[in-house]
Every structure is written in structure tokens, then in C-alpha cells.
Amino acid sequence: MSQKPVTGHEISVPVYVVDDDESVRDSLAFMLDGYDINATTYAGGPSFLDNAEIMLPGCVILDSRMPELRGQDVQAILTQCNSPLSIIFLTGHGDVSMAVDAFKSGAVDFFQKPVDGEKLVQAIMLAADKSVARSQQLSALLSYQSLTEREQEILLLLVQGKRNQQIAETLCIAVRTVEVHRSSLMKKFQAKTIAELVLQYGLAIN
Amino acid sequence: MANVLIKAVIATLLLVMAQVHASNETDMTSSIPSDSNAAPFIDTRIIERIADNKQTMTIVDVGVLATRGVFEAKQRWQPTLLWLQSQIPNSEFRLHPFTLAEMETAVEQQSVDVVVTNPGQAVRLGRQYPLSWLATLNSKLGDGTHVIGxxxxxxxxxxxxxxxxxxxxxxxxxxxxxxxxxxxxxxxxxxxxxxxxxxxxxxxxxxxxxxxxxxxxxxxxxxxxxxxxxxxxxxxxxxxxxxxxxxxxxxxxxxxxxxxxxxxLYPNWSIAKTSAISATLAKKITRALLALPSDHAASIAAYSTGWTPPISQLSVDQLYRDLDIHPLQRPWWQEAAVWIKKNQQWAWVVFLFVLLLSVYHLILEYRFSRSERKLKATLNRLKEKNAMLEHAQRVAIVGELGSSLAHEINQPLAAILNYSQGGLLRINKGADASAITPALEKIQQQVKRADGIVQRLRALINKRAVAKSPCDVQALLTDTLELLEYDFQQKNITVSQSCVGNAVELEADIVGLQQVLLNVLNNAADACLMRDPAVPINNKISIESHYSDDRLILTVTDNGIGLTATSTELQNAFFTTKKDGLGLGLAICRDVIEAHHGQFSLVAAAPIGCRVSIQLPLP
Structure with a gap:
């Protein structure tokens, strides 16, 4: 058991706790509060899915055995709707196969009760980072998918380092047209410089 | 009587000439012994004939049935013989009183020439030997000829x-x-x-x-x-x-x-000749007999009124047939042999049928023994499977119980850990005591919750009401050994049992006691298997029951590995020396025996092994 409190870790994303057992829920929140982590608790999968901002980055601590919706089922639903949320499993009786399944489905970590607070907090920080990254990646992908065919052609050539003049020549269009498309591209990727655009493209392609 | 004198002279002559065969012949009225040989008579006759050249003396041996003894027979028949002698010149009639058996022997050996006998024997002999009937005695009773019954x-x-x-x-x-x-x-x-x-x-x-x-x-x-x-x-x-x-x-x-x-009534006595005398002499005898007057002394001596021609003996034959003892009747096996000779094809059919039946029987026997072996093998496999299933079931139950217990206990433990960690964090941050108080209160709640789970579990375990009923420990022991029989057989363990004193019933929790016996015996068996296999001892468990006035002492001694732990350690639940043991067996045994106000103890046995002693008070 850790005697040295880890403090000063600002968690930028919301932390959710989903467990059917009230005492576990409450005690977890109490402990995380000690680490300056403000956790929102839910008594079951459905209420969590209904009320939490699942399409924003965040971290969810899931109990695996719950009466209404199992933890694994909640995970499946989140994956299905491309949620950027990172998942940490916390189960009363887990075994190896359960853990392997959880990791394969993209869980960040897998704990058995009772869990050491220190380790849990570290896992939460990791999960938060991952969630943010995943969120960015998802938004870049969405941006890329919103491009028109012409914009995608131009983006590809831009990433290859071609100038507007060269692009216009390659595609046999006017330089002015290239400029219009380029400005639209920058807007869609919310990029101010060509370097940012390339970064976003990298995330989306990855 | 003149003939008698002549005979005497001749006999004396014979003595001189032959110097043999003399003793029996000197007294013509003496009865010959039953085993006498025929030869002397024949020899004598020939010699006699040679002896008297001019007048051949004919000697006739007459056998009579002496129903009332030799004396009476002589009294009855001698006069008749004398009459015959007087009627037939140059003849001598000798009387031989016989019993039934002697008569038969005499006829068989042809040592007599003439027989006088009752109708029963007359028919018996007549159907076996060549006898010719000469005359039937005539009685003054009834119709004269049928007077036997x-x-x-x-x-x-x-x-x-x-x-x-x-x-x-x-x-x-x-x-x-x-x-x-x-x-x-x-x-x-x-x-x-x-x-x-x-x-x-x-x-x-x-x-x-x-x-x-x-x-x-x-x-x-x-x-x-x-x-x-x-x-x-x-x-x-x-x-x-x-x-x-x-x-x-x-x-x-x-x-x-x-x-x-x-x-x-059956025909009267008859007289018959054997083949030893000639027809001429027979004719003379018959004539003389028929000529015997009814009031003659010879007739009266024979209780008769003379003789008549032979009468039918059919009624006697019928009697023998009805009694199934007719002399011409062949024994059943001879009849069977004749039948078989006549009906060979059927005999073969019967023989083949019997042969087939025997073969069929052998086949059945063989198949029966084979299926019996199979059945036994199957039964053994079944027992083995059963033992495995029971084991698996026990493991499953323990697993299920352990898993749910772990989950139930885990929840409050997890919560307590969380609260305490949270509390510590706050203390380290210098938080106010009031901020920690709710956490401590919640910890207490969780402890109570865990305690509740433990209490519930305990109640569940103690739920089985201990019902005490009259229990015969010996019968229980037999039942328990039967349960373990297959297991012990597999492990090559022999169990011996002995009982001292009068076995009495006691009030006991039968299920509990059986659990104790099972645990103790299983422990003993395990101990035998744990012993160094290089030690050449046969695995043995001996069970002794000793009944005294106030208590039963049951000792189970094995020659296994012995005790490796101290008695204090053995007292504790969850202490085990076995690889996959729970360490509950002895604790359960002790609990059960103490619930019966008895004592349970373990000591090392000499030279090797362990002795479990269970003392139970008797009512």
C-alpha cells in the first residue's frame, strides 16, 4: 500500500466509475478525491452510457460483473460507436482469459479488487493521455473523411511538398482554384500552418 | 425196506472200493449241505451202476421244500418216497429237504433229479431251468388242486x-x-x-x-x-x-x-423232474404217484389225497407279472438294449440330440462366464468412474463455494482499502480530522458487512441439524469399508478388523460418525501410499473395536508414513501435510467426536505408522 501520495497530477479529462456495488463506488471516489481526481460514479452500464459524454476523451473504471450490462458489453458498445474513452477494468474475480480479452478489445489496464490506489491513479493518467491522443486521431480521421475528392488529391500533393503552382500544373487546374481548395483544407483540419496540416494528415492516416 | 438194506450193503462196498465220497452217502436220510457239489452224486451213480452188474440200482435224489423245517419235511415226504421205491423196482429215492435258496442252487447245479415244491417256486424254477411237471398234489381241501395262499x-x-x-x-x-x-x-x-x-x-x-x-x-x-x-x-x-x-x-x-x-388260492404243490433223469423213469414215477391211493399213509403224511396230473400254473405266472417280478421278465436295461438294437435310427437321433444339448450347454456356459467377466470388468470401471465423479463433484463444490466466498468478502475488503488509502492521503495532506471521520465510519460499515458474510456462512455450515439415533458402530464400519473397498483394492491395502467385548448400540450422529471413519480410513490409506515405496511392507490397516462397560474404544492403526507434525499443529484446522489437502479432515473428526462427548487422539505407532484412537461413551 502506498504511503506516498501522488499529487500534482492534473487530469484534464473526466474520470468515470461504473460499479453496481455502492460501497466500492463510493470508496473509489473517496480515494480518487484524495489524489485530486474528481470521479463521476454510475451504478450501472446503461446509466453511464446515457449520461456520460462518451464521445469526448475521458477515462472509465469498469466493473466486469454487473447485473444489467456486463463490463465487457459496455466496452463493446463504446468501441462500436468510436468512443475515444479509455477503459480500465476493475473486477472482483478476474482470470487470465478475461484479462487477455479485455486487452485485445483495447482496454488500458486490468485490475483485481482490492486495488492499490497508487497503481490505479497511474493507470488513470496513462488512460487519460491515451484517450486524448485517440480523440485527436479520431477528429483528424473525421476531418479527412469530410474532404472532397479534389481536396484529398491536393492534400496528398501538399504533403509531398509541392507548391500551389506545381499542384495546378499536375492537376491541370488554375492556381486560383488550388488556393481556394487549400484554404478549405486548412479550415477543415483547423490548421494554421502547412506543418499542422501534415501532422493532422499523419494522425488521420495512422 | 429191503432196498434200504441193499443200499447199505452197496454203500459199504463203495467205502472199500473208492474210499472217497463215503461220509455223506452212508446215511441216506441225512440232508446234504446247501453248498454240496453235484459231482459226488453223479460219480456215485456211475460207480453204483458199475458195482451192480446184474441189477442196476437207480438212485433218485428228491429235493423238497422244507417250509416247516427239516424234521417236518422228512415226516411229510419220506412215506411218499418209500411208496415210489416200492412201486419202481431197483430204485432208491433219497430225500433232500431244502430252503428256497438251497432248492434253487440244487436245481441250477442239477444235483437233484426230482423236486417237490410250492407253486411259487415251481413257476420261478420252471421258467429258468428245464423242469417237466409230473403231477400236482391233491388236497382234501377245497377243489383239491388250488390250496395255496x-x-x-x-x-x-x-x-x-x-x-x-x-x-x-x-x-x-x-x-x-x-x-x-x-x-x-x-x-x-x-x-x-x-x-x-x-x-x-x-x-x-x-x-x-x-x-x-x-x-x-x-x-x-x-x-x-x-x-x-x-x-x-x-x-x-x-x-x-x-x-x-x-x-x-x-x-x-x-x-x-x-x-x-x-x-x-393258487395251485397246490407240484412235483417235477429235471433233465438228469430219463423219460422212462419219469413215466414210472408219474404212474406210481397217480396210483397212490388217497387214503394211503403216504397221502395222509403229505396232507393230501394223492396226486393228479399237473394243473395249469397260469394264475401264478399272472401273480408274478402283476408284481412285476416274473422270472422271464428281462431287466429294464436289457429291454432298453433290445429296443435300441431294433430302433437304431431313433437311438442315434436321441444320442445326437443329447450330444447337441451337451455342446449347447458348454457353449452357454462359456458365454455365460465370458459375459460374467465382462460384467465384472464393467462394474469395476463403473466404480472407478463413480469415484472420479465424486471427487470431481467435491472439487467443484469447494471451488464454487470458494469463488463466491472470495467475491463476497472481496467487495467490503476493496472498499475498506479504498477508504483507508483515501483517508491516509488526506492525513498526509494535513486534512482536518472531520474529513477523515466519514471514511472511518464507512470502513466500520464494511467490516460489519464482511462479518455478516462470515456469520451467514457459519450459519449455513451449521445448518445440518445433528440428529442422534441408535447406531451400531460395527455395521457402520462395515458400510464404510464397503464404500472404500474399491479404492483400497486399487491401492493394495488390506484391512483387518477385530472386536472385543459385547457390541452394543449407542446414540450417535450416524452421518457425522461415518464422516469421521471415512476421514480416518482415507488418512490411513494416504499415509500408506506416502511411505517410501522402497520399504518392502504390505500396506495394512487394522481396526479394533474394544467395548467395555462404559465406553467404546475404536483404534485404527496403519503402517504408513507416520506422524510428521506435532500434535499442536494437528489440532489446527487448515494445517495439512498433503499436497492437495485442505487440512480440515482431522478438525472435522475432532469436532464430531467431541460433540459425542468422546475423545479423539493420534499417536505414532511402533515400528511405523500412526494410531488413531476414538473413545465414545456407551449409554
């Missing part, structure tokens, strides 16, 4: 009124083949519809003379006697018995018949 005699003061009442009682008779003395009565009984074997179930055969039978009846040795007809009357006449002492049952004698009679 039996009388069933009882004492006059006895309670018997009819023949049937005698059935199964003590009966005396002459012989099993005596005609008047037994066979005629047997047929009469059979014709009455009574089983002769049952009727004569207590019969004694006393043989000749018949007088002795009457005396034994008189003296109370028997309840009834079967005697030839007129025996009683003859003895009465001779003054041998007194009037009114005897009665004859079911007297059916005809009006003109002076003797009491219980059976049908």
Missing part, C-alpha cells in the same frame, strides 16, 4: 379288524420271494389299491420254519404275520398253539375250505 394273522386280542389297518405296522413274513408267506399277500394288498411298499414299510423276513413266525407274533414281537394258508390250523391240530389266540384278517376262504384265508 396266505393268511394275515394277528393276535386275537389286538384291535385290528381289517387288512388295511395293519399297513405300516410291524409285520413278519417268511421271505421276500416266499410264495405263500409273502408274495400272494403282496398282490392282494396291491389289488386293494394300497401301495405295497407303504403297507410293508416295517416288514421283517424271518425265513423257515414258519412256526417261528407264529411264536414271535404270539410273543408280541410283531403286530401281524403273513403265513401260508393252513399253517395256523396245522399248528393248532398239532397242539403247538392254543385255540382262540390268533385271528386271520379278512377271511375270504370258500365254504368247502377248512383253513382261514386272506388271499386268492
Amino acid at each position: 396266505s393268511a394275515l394273522v394277528v393276535r386275537a386280542d389286538s384291535h385290528y379288524q381289517h387288512l388295511v389297518e395293519v399297513s405300516g405296522d410291524k409285520i413278519a413274513a417268511v421271505a421276500s420271494n416266499a410264495f405263500g408267506g409273502y408274495l400272494t399277500m403282496q398282490l392282494t394288498v396291491q389289488n386293494l389299491g394300497i401301495n405295497p411298499t407303504a403297507f410293508f414299510s416295517d416288514v421283517s423276513f424271518l425265513g423257515f420254519p414258519v412256526d417261528a413266525i407264529i411264536y414271535q407274533l404270539r410273543d408280541g414281537y410283531f403286530d401281524a404275520a403273513v403265513v401260508p394258508v393252513c399253517q395256523l390250523e396245522s399248528m393248532l391240530e398239532e397242539g403247538l398253539i392254543q385255540q382262540g389266540v390268533f385271528r386271520v384278517l379278512d377271511d375270504i376262504s370258500p365254504d368247502n375250505f377248512a383253513c382261514a384265508l386272506s388271499t386268492q
Whole structure:
């Protein structure tokens, strides 16, 4: 058991706790509060899915055995709707196969009760980072998918380092047209410089 | 009588000439011994014929049935022989009184020339040997020729009124083949519809003379006697018995018949010749007999009125056939052999059928033993599977129990850990005591929750009500050993059992006690298997029950690995030296035995092994 409190870790994303057992829920929140982590608790999968901002980055601590919706089922639903949320499993009786399944489905970590607070907090920080990254990646992908065919052609050539003049020549269009498309591209990727655009493209392609 | 003198002279001559065969022949009236050989007579006759050149002296040996003894036989028949001698010149008739058996031997060996006998034997002999019937004795009784039968005699003061009442009682008779003395009565009984074997179930055969039978009846040795007809009357006449002492049952004698009679009448005695004498001599004898006047002394001595030509003996033949003992009747096996010879094809069919049946039987036997073996093997496999299943079930139950227990206990433990960690964090941050208080309170709640789970579990375990009922520990032991039989057999463990004192029942929790026995015996078996296999000892477990006035001491001793832990360690639950043990067995045993106010102890046994001692108080 850790005697040295880890403090000063600002968690930028919301932390959710989903467990059917009230005492576990409450005690977890109490402990995380000690680490300056403000956790929102839910008594079951459905209420969590209904009320939490699942399409924003965040971290969810899931109990695996719950009466209404199992933890694994909640995970499946989140994956299905491309949620950027990172998942940490916390189960009363887990075994190896359960853990392997959880990791394969993209869980960040897998704990058995009772869990050491220190380790849990570290896992939460990791999960938060991952969630943010995943969120960015998802938004870049969405941006890329919103491009028109012409914009995608131009983006590809831009990433290859071609100038507007060269692009216009390659595609046999006017330089002015290239400029219009380029400005639209920058807007869609919310990029101010060509370097940012390339970064976003990298995330989306990855 | 002149002939007698002549004979005497010749006999003296013979003595001088031959110096052999003399002793028997000197007294012509003496009876020859029953085993006498035929040869001396023939030799003698030839010599005699040579001896008298001018006048051939014919010697005729006459065998007579001596029903009432030798003396009486001589009295009865000697006059007749003398008559014959007087009628036939140059002849000598010698009398030989015989019993039934002696007569048969004499005829068989042809040591007699002429036989005088009763109809029963006459027919028996006539159907076996070449006899020619010369004449039948004529009686003054009845029709003269049919005068043979039996009388069933009882004492006059006895309670018997009819023949049937005698059935199964003590009966005396002459012989099993005596005609008047037994066979005629047997047929009469059979014709009455009574089983002769049952009727004569207590019969004694006393043989000749018949007088002795009457005396034994008189003296109370028997309840009834079967005697030839007129025996009683003859003895009465001779003054041998007194009037009114005897009665004859079911007297059916005809009006003109002076003797009491219980059976049908058969032909009178007959005389026959064997093949040893010539037809001429036979003719002479017959002529002389028929010529015998009815009032002649010889007739009177023979209780007769002379002789008549031979009469039919058919009724005697019928009697033998009805009794299934006719002399011409072949034994059943001979009949069977003849039948088989005649019906060979059927005999073969029967033989083959029997052969087939035997083969079929062998096949069945073989198949039966094979399926029996299979069945046994299957049974063993089944037992093995059963043991495995039971084990698996136990493991599953323990697993399920452990898993849910772990989950139940885990929840409050997890919460407590969380609260305490949170509390510590706050303390380290210098938080106010009031901020920690709720956490501590919640920790207490969680502890209570965990305690509740433990209490519930305990209640669950103790739920089985301990029902005490009368229990025979020996029977329980037998049952338990039966459960373990297969297991022990697999592990090559022999169990011996002994019991001292009077086994009495005691009030006990049977299920609990059986659990104890199972645990102890399983421990003993495991200990045997854990011993170094290099040590060459046979695995043995001995169980001793010692009943005294107030207690039963049950000791289970094994020769296994022995005790490796201290007794304090053994007291503790969850202490085990086994790889996959829970360490609960001995703890359960101790609990159960203490619940019975008994004692449970473990000590090392010498030279190797462990002894478990269970003391239980007796009522």
C-alpha cells in the first residue's frame, strides 16, 4: 500500500466509475478525491452510457460483473460507436482469459479488487493521455473523411511538398482554384500552418 | 425196506472200493449241505451202476421244500418216497429237504433229479431251468388242486379288524420271494389299491420254519404275520398253539375250505423232474404217484389225497407279472438294449440330440462366464468412474463455494482499502480530522458487512441439524469399508478388523460418525501410499473395536508414513501435510467426536505408522 501520495497530477479529462456495488463506488471516489481526481460514479452500464459524454476523451473504471450490462458489453458498445474513452477494468474475480480479452478489445489496464490506489491513479493518467491522443486521431480521421475528392488529391500533393503552382500544373487546374481548395483544407483540419496540416494528415492516416 | 438194506450193503462196498465220497452217502436220510457239489452224486451213480452188474440200482435224489423245517419235511415226504421205491423196482429215492435258496442252487447245479415244491417256486424254477411237471398234489381241501395262499394273522386280542389297518405296522413274513408267506399277500394288498411298499414299510423276513413266525407274533414281537394258508390250523391240530389266540384278517376262504384265508388260492404243490433223469423213469414215477391211493399213509403224511396230473400254473405266472417280478421278465436295461438294437435310427437321433444339448450347454456356459467377466470388468470401471465423479463433484463444490466466498468478502475488503488509502492521503495532506471521520465510519460499515458474510456462512455450515439415533458402530464400519473397498483394492491395502467385548448400540450422529471413519480410513490409506515405496511392507490397516462397560474404544492403526507434525499443529484446522489437502479432515473428526462427548487422539505407532484412537461413551 502506498504511503506516498501522488499529487500534482492534473487530469484534464473526466474520470468515470461504473460499479453496481455502492460501497466500492463510493470508496473509489473517496480515494480518487484524495489524489485530486474528481470521479463521476454510475451504478450501472446503461446509466453511464446515457449520461456520460462518451464521445469526448475521458477515462472509465469498469466493473466486469454487473447485473444489467456486463463490463465487457459496455466496452463493446463504446468501441462500436468510436468512443475515444479509455477503459480500465476493475473486477472482483478476474482470470487470465478475461484479462487477455479485455486487452485485445483495447482496454488500458486490468485490475483485481482490492486495488492499490497508487497503481490505479497511474493507470488513470496513462488512460487519460491515451484517450486524448485517440480523440485527436479520431477528429483528424473525421476531418479527412469530410474532404472532397479534389481536396484529398491536393492534400496528398501538399504533403509531398509541392507548391500551389506545381499542384495546378499536375492537376491541370488554375492556381486560383488550388488556393481556394487549400484554404478549405486548412479550415477543415483547423490548421494554421502547412506543418499542422501534415501532422493532422499523419494522425488521420495512422 | 429191503432196498434200504441193499443200499447199505452197496454203500459199504463203495467205502472199500473208492474210499472217497463215503461220509455223506452212508446215511441216506441225512440232508446234504446247501453248498454240496453235484459231482459226488453223479460219480456215485456211475460207480453204483458199475458195482451192480446184474441189477442196476437207480438212485433218485428228491429235493423238497422244507417250509416247516427239516424234521417236518422228512415226516411229510419220506412215506411218499418209500411208496415210489416200492412201486419202481431197483430204485432208491433219497430225500433232500431244502430252503428256497438251497432248492434253487440244487436245481441250477442239477444235483437233484426230482423236486417237490410250492407253486411259487415251481413257476420261478420252471421258467429258468428245464423242469417237466409230473403231477400236482391233491388236497382234501377245497377243489383239491388250488390250496395255496396266505393268511394275515394277528393276535386275537389286538384291535385290528381289517387288512388295511395293519399297513405300516410291524409285520413278519417268511421271505421276500416266499410264495405263500409273502408274495400272494403282496398282490392282494396291491389289488386293494394300497401301495405295497407303504403297507410293508416295517416288514421283517424271518425265513423257515414258519412256526417261528407264529411264536414271535404270539410273543408280541410283531403286530401281524403273513403265513401260508393252513399253517395256523396245522399248528393248532398239532397242539403247538392254543385255540382262540390268533385271528386271520379278512377271511375270504370258500365254504368247502377248512383253513382261514386272506388271499386268492393258487395251485397246490407240484412235483417235477429235471433233465438228469430219463423219460422212462419219469413215466414210472408219474404212474406210481397217480396210483397212490388217497387214503394211503403216504397221502395222509403229505396232507393230501394223492396226486393228479399237473394243473395249469397260469394264475401264478399272472401273480408274478402283476408284481412285476416274473422270472422271464428281462431287466429294464436289457429291454432298453433290445429296443435300441431294433430302433437304431431313433437311438442315434436321441444320442445326437443329447450330444447337441451337451455342446449347447458348454457353449452357454462359456458365454455365460465370458459375459460374467465382462460384467465384472464393467462394474469395476463403473466404480472407478463413480469415484472420479465424486471427487470431481467435491472439487467443484469447494471451488464454487470458494469463488463466491472470495467475491463476497472481496467487495467490503476493496472498499475498506479504498477508504483507508483515501483517508491516509488526506492525513498526509494535513486534512482536518472531520474529513477523515466519514471514511472511518464507512470502513466500520464494511467490516460489519464482511462479518455478516462470515456469520451467514457459519450459519449455513451449521445448518445440518445433528440428529442422534441408535447406531451400531460395527455395521457402520462395515458400510464404510464397503464404500472404500474399491479404492483400497486399487491401492493394495488390506484391512483387518477385530472386536472385543459385547457390541452394543449407542446414540450417535450416524452421518457425522461415518464422516469421521471415512476421514480416518482415507488418512490411513494416504499415509500408506506416502511411505517410501522402497520399504518392502504390505500396506495394512487394522481396526479394533474394544467395548467395555462404559465406553467404546475404536483404534485404527496403519503402517504408513507416520506422524510428521506435532500434535499442536494437528489440532489446527487448515494445517495439512498433503499436497492437495485442505487440512480440515482431522478438525472435522475432532469436532464430531467431541460433540459425542468422546475423545479423539493420534499417536505414532511402533515400528511405523500412526494410531488413531476414538473413545465414545456407551449409554
